[in-house]
Amino acid sequence: MEACDHAEGSPVGQCAICDEMVCSECFRSVFNEVICNAHDKLEDESEWVLVGFYSDREGLDERRYTLADHSIPSVIAEVDEETIELYVPNDDKEEGFALLDTQAEYTVLCAGCRIEFTKNIGACPLCGVTRVQDAAESAGD
Ligand SMILES: [Zn+2]
Ligand SMILES: [Zn+2]
Ligand SMILES: [Zn+2]
Missing domain, CATH: 3.30.70 (Alpha-Beta Plaits)
Known part of the structure; x- marks a missing residue:
């Protein structure tokens, strides 16, 4: 998974798992909480x-x-x-x-x-x- 430099998107918040910054281009979610794309295996509830x-x-x-x-x-x-x-x-x-x-x-x-x-x-x-x-x-x- 390529790391996002968050330059394209607007800030969405911090990852609920690791506290990394997340933007509108790279954000994912689980349980309605924003997570970053480092946890793509954990995206499913x-x-x-x-x-x-x-x-x-x-x-x-x-x-x-x-x-x-x-x-x-x-x-x-x-x-x-x-x-x-x-x-x-x-x-x-x-x-x-x-x-x-x-x-x-x-x-x-x-x-x-x-x-x-x-x-x-x-x-x-x-x-x-x-x-x-x-x-x-x-x-x-
Ligand atoms: Zn991003
Ligand atoms: Zn994260
Ligand atoms: Zn019980």
């Missing part, structure tokens, strides 16, 4: 799997940095103001989930779906189960 579901953005940047440290790309998809989803590529689901597992007190984990979600959501958004493991507890032992 079926390449991604939900790993987190949040009611606000608290701690999300830290999560993305942690994932990036382990070479796991991630995308934050803002469904609406109170629904924010975190996706990783299918192949990185287990490792990505394990990394989230060590995080904050305001989230819980659904062990069945292997996703993290904000406590105030109450029940797993995927399976509806409310009896979930506390993220802080599971990090303990």
